[in-house]
Amino acid sequence: MSTPDSSSQPSLVQQSRDGDILILTINNPPVNAFSVGVPEGLKAGLDAAAADDSVKAVVIIGGGRTFVAGADIRTFDLPREQSPDLRGTIEKLDAFTKPTVAAIHGTALGGGLELAMGCTYRVAVPGAQVGLPEVKLGVLPGAGGTQRLPRVVGAAKALDMMLSGNPIRATEASQLGLIDRLIDGDLLAGAVEFAREMADARPLPRISDRSVPGATPDVFAAARQGIKKTHRGQLSPSLIVDLAEMAAAVPFQEGWDAEATKFMEAKDSPQSRGLRHIFFAERESAKIPGITKDTPTTEIRSAGIIGAGTMGGGIAMNFLNVGIPVTIVETQQEALDRGLSVIRRNYENTARKGRMSMEDVEARMALLTPTLDMGDLKDADIIIEAVFENMDVKKDIFTRLDGIAKPGAILASNTSTLDVNEIASVTSRPESVIGLHFFSPANVMKLLEIVRAEKTSDTVLATSMALARRIKKVGVVVGVCDGFVGNRMVHRYGDEARQIVEEGAKPEDVDASMNALGLPMGPFQMSDMAGLDIGHAIRQHQAKVAGQPRPDGWLDRIVETGRKGQKTQGGIYDYDETRRPIPNADMQKLIEDYRAEKGITPREITQEESTKRLAYSLVNEGAKILEEGIAQRAGDIDVIYIYGYGFPAYRGGPMQYASEQGLKNVVADLEKYGQTPAPLLKRLAEEGKTFAQYDAEKGR
Numbered sequence: 219m220s221t222p223d224s225s226s227q228p229s230l231v232q233q234s235r236d237g238d239i240l241i242l243t244i245n246n247p248p249v250n251a252f253s254v255g256v257p258e259g260l261k262a263g264l265d266a267a268a269a270d271d272s273v274k275a276v277v278i279i280g281g282g283r284t285f286v287a288g289a290d291i292r293t294f295d296l297p298r299e300q301s302p303d304l305r306g307t308i309e310k311l312d313a314f315t316k317p318t319v320a321a322i323h324g325t326a327l328g329g330g331l332e333l334a335m336g337c338t339y340r341v342a343v344p345g346a347q348v349g350l351p352e353v354k355l356g357v358l359p360g361a362g363g364t365q366r367l368p369r370v371v372g373a374a375k376a377l378d379m380m381l382s383g384n385p386i387r388a389t390e391a392s393q394l395g396l397i398d399r400l401i402d403g404d405l406l407a408g409a410v411e412f413a414r415e416m417a418d419a420r421p422l423p424r425i426s427d428r429s430v431p432g433a434t435p436d437v438f439a440a441a442r443q444g445i446k447k448t449h450r451g452q453l454s455p456s457l458i459v460d461l462a463e464m465a466a467a468v469p470f471q472e473g474w475d476a477e478a479t480k481f482m483e484a485k486d487s488p489q490s491r492g493l494r495h496i497f498f499a500e501r502e503s504a505k506i507p508g509i510t511k512d513t514p515t516t517e518i519r520s521a522g523i524i525g526a527g528t529m530g531g532g533i534a535m536n537f538l539n540v541g542i543p544v545t546i547v548e549t550q551q552e553a554l555d556r557g558l559s560v561i562r563r564n565y566e567n568t569a570r571k572g573r574m575s576m577e578d579v580e581a582r583m584a585l586l587t588p589t590l591d592m593g594d595l596k597d598a599d600i601i602i603e604a605v606f607e608n609m610d611v612k613k614d615i616f617t618r619l620d621g622i623a624k625p626g627a628i629l630a631s632n633t634s635t636l637d638v639n640e641i642a643s644v645t646s647r648p649e650s651v652i653g654l655h656f657f658s659p660a661n662v663m664k665l666l667e668i669v670r671a672e673k674t675s676d677t678v679l680a681t682s683m684a685l686a687r688r689i690k691k692v693g694v695v696v697g698v699c700d701g702f703v704g705n706r707m708v709h710r711y712g713d714e715a716r717q718i719v720e721e722g723a724k725p726e727d728v729d730a731s732m733n734a735l736g737l738p739m740g741p742f743q744m745s746d747m748a749g750l751d752i753g754h755a756i757r758q759h760q761a762k763v764a765g766q767p768r769p770d771g772w773l774d775r776i777v778e779t780g781r782k783g784q785k786t787q788g789g790i791y792d793y794d795e796t797r798r799p800i801p802n803a804d805m806q807k808l809i810e811d812y813r814a815e816k817g818i819t820p821r822e823i824t825q826e827e828s829t830k831r832l833a834y835s836l837v838n839e840g841a842k843i844l845e846e847g848i849a850q851r852a853g854d855i856d857v858i859y860i861y862g863y864g865f866p867a868y869r870g871g872p873m874q875y876a877s878e879q880g881l882k883n884v885v886a887d888l889e890k891y892g893q894t895p896a897p898l899l900k901r902l903a904e905e906g907k908t909f910a911q912y913d914a915e916k917g918r
C-alpha cells in the first residue's frame with residue numbers, strides 16, 4: 219500500500235506515503251525505545267509534512283512488535299545535550315498544524331504514551347496496552363504525562379495509573395477517551411483511514427488545550443494518604459501527585475515546565491538509580507553463559523510434588539495457576555488431606571477477595587491429584603521434593619525417585635541449604651538433578667533460586683529458567699554452597715543482629731534500624747515469623763559438625779523457653795491479633811541477665827551503627843559469594859534480595875546500596891565495627907569502583 223522513502227540515509231524513523239497521508243515508522247528494535255535518532259527522524263518527518271501541501275495528515279506507528287515502549291532508560295545518565303529530545307519532539311507535535319495520529323500496537327509506555335498524547339489523535343489495536351510506568355523506575359512521566367493524562371482521563375484515574383505504574387488495555391483506554399478508535403485488523407490501514415477522515419477537521423483537538431475533569435481537593439488528599447502506605451519513603455510518587463494537582467491549577471505551559479524540573483530531580487536520585495539498576499539486573503539475571511536460545515529444553519506438561527506441607531502446597535499452586543496438572547504425594551492420609559484443604563482455603567480466600575471466581579478455584583483443584591504412592595509420579599515431567607531439611611531423608615527420596623521417574627524427567631529439590639551435588643550423587647542421572655529453591659509463601663514470593671549442581675545438564679537448567687518465567691517467578695541461577703546466595707547471606711546477617719543485641723541494643727531497635735532502610739521486617743521480626751526453632755536447629759547442627767560447643771546465645775535461650783515465634787504466639791516478641799510485634803519484658807530481662815552472666819556491659823548503639831552493620835554484613839558475604847562464583851553477578855544478588863527478602867527495590871538491593879554509599883566507606887565502616895572486609899570488596903574500594911562496574915567489566 220505505501221511506498222518507501224527514496225532517501226537511503228539509515229534512520230530509526232522511515233518515511234512513506236499513502237496518498238495524502240505521510241507515515242512515520244519508528245524502527246528501533248526490540249521495543250522502539252526513544253533513543254537518539256528517533257527524535258531526529260520524527261522531527262524530520264514533521265518538517266517534510268509541513269513543507270508538502272499534498273500531505274494532509276501524519277500517522278506515527280512502531281515497526282516490529284510494539285509502539286514506543288518509553289524513553290531509552292539506558293540514556294538517563296547522559297548529559298542533557300546528548301539525551302534524545304523527547305520533550306522537543308512532543309512540543310513540535312503539539313504545535314503542528316496538521317492532524318497527527320499515533321497508531322498503537324504492543325505497548326505504548328512512558329514516553330511512548332506521552333508521544334501518543336502529543337499527537338492530535340490515538341488509534342490502537344484492542345490488544346494493545348498503554349500506561350505510564352515511570353514510578354517503577356523512581357521517576358515521573360517527564361514528557362507531558364503528568365499534565366496530559368489527567369486532562370484526558372480525569373484526575374483520579376490518572377493518579378491511579380501514574381502511581382501504580384500499571385498499564386491498561388486499549389479497550390479500557392478507548393472507554394476513557396484516551397484512544398479515539400479501536401482498530402480490528404490491519405492497524406496501519408485503519409490509522410491511515412482515520413487520519414484521512416480527520417484531515418480537514420479544525421480546530422485540532424489538542425489535549426494541552428483541555429482542563430482536568432474531577433480535580434477536587436479530596437482526590438489529591440486521598441492520593442497523598444495512599445502513597446504513605448504504598449510507596450513509603452519514596453520520592454517520585456509525591457512529585458507525581460504535586461504535578462497532577464498543578465495540571466488542574468495552572469496553565470499547561472507552567473505545569474509542563476515544572477514537570478521537567480521535577481523529572482530531573484527524581485532521575486538524579488539514588489532511588490531512581492536503584493530502581494533502574496534492578497530493571498536491568500532482573501533482565502540480565504535471565505542470561506546464563508553457555509545457555510542460548512538454541513539450548514534444547516523439554517516441555518513441562520505435568521508436575522509431581524513430594525510433600526504437601528506449607529512449602530509443597532505453595533509450590534503446587536504455582537503450577538495449578540498456569541494450568542499444569544500436579545500430582546502431590548504425602549506419606550500419611552491426614553497430612554495429604556490437610557495439605558489439600560490449605561490449598562483450597564487459599565484459593566477460596568482469593569475468590570472471596572474477588573480476585574478469582576469459584577469456577578477458577580474448582581478448575582485449579584481439578585488439576586490436583588493427591589496420592590500416598592510415590593509410584594504415581596512415573597509420568598511427571600518434573601518432580602519437586604519439598605520435605606524437611608534432612609540429608610538422609612532427601613537421599614532416600616531421590617534414590618526412590620531414580621527408580622520411578624521417567625527418563626528425562628527433571629528431579630528437583632526445594633532444599634534451602636543442603637548440598638545438591640550430594641543429593642544428585644545417589645541417582646544414576648545426576649544430570650537431571652537441580653535445586654529449585656522457592657521462598658515462603660511459595661505461591662506469593664517471586665524469587666526462585668535455581669541451584670545448578672556440578673552435573674546439572676544445560677537442558678535441565680534452560681528448562682528450569684523457562685519454567686520460572688512460565689510460573690511467573692524471577693529465576694536466578696546460583697551455585698552450590700551452604701545456604702546458596704540468599705540464606706547464606708541471611709545467616710551472616712542474623713549473626714550480626716544477635717551480636718548487636720548482645721552488645722547492648724534492644725531487639726526492637728535493631729528491627730527499627732532495618733525498617734528505616736525500608737525493609738518491611740527487621741531480622742528479629744523475620745525470624746519470629748519463620749520460626750525461631752529453625753535457626754536454633756541450624757546453629758546447633760553447624761556447631762556439632764564443626765566440633766564446637768553447643769551454642770548458648772541469648773536467642774538460643776529464648777527458644778529453649780519454648781517460645782518459637784509467631785507459631786507459638788510469641789518469640790522474641792509477643793503478638794496481638796493483628797500480628798503486631800510487642801516487646802516482651804521477660805525476654806528483655808532474659809537478655810539483660812544473659813549479658814550480666816557473660817560480663818558484658820551494655821553500650822548505646824545508634825540506629826546508624828545498627829543499619830550499617832546489618833546491611834554491610836549482607837554486602838560482605840555477598841562479595842565473598844561473588845568471588846567464589848556462587849552468584850554470577852552482583853546484580854543477581856540484588857535481584858535475590860529484592861524478590862526473596864523484601865529489600866526495598868528503590869535501594870537497588872544490598873550490593874547497589876553499598877555502591878551508592880561508596881565501597882571505600884563500606885570497607886572503613888566494616889573495619890570500624892570489627893568485621894573483616896572480603897578481599898573483592900577491598901579491591902573494588904581501592905580501585906574506586908562499584909559492583910555494577912565489576913559486573914560490566916566481567917561482561918556478565
Ligand code: 3HC
Pocket residue numbers: 248249251287288289290291292304325327328329330332351352355357358359360361363498501502
Ligand atoms: N529503554 C531501554 N531499553 C529497554 C526499554 C527502555 N525503555 N524497555 C525495554 N528495554 C530493553 C530491555 O532491557 C531488554 O534488553 P535486553 O534484551 O538487552 O535484556 C529488551 O529491551 C527487551 O525487554 P524485555 O525483556 O523487558 O521484553 P518484554 O517483551 O518482556 O517486555 C516491555 C517489553 C513491556 C516494553 C518491557 O521491556 C518494559 O516494561 N519496558 C520498560 C517500559 C518503561 O518503563 N517505559 C518508561 C520508560 S521511562 C520514560 O519513558 C520517561 C519519560 O516519561 C520521560
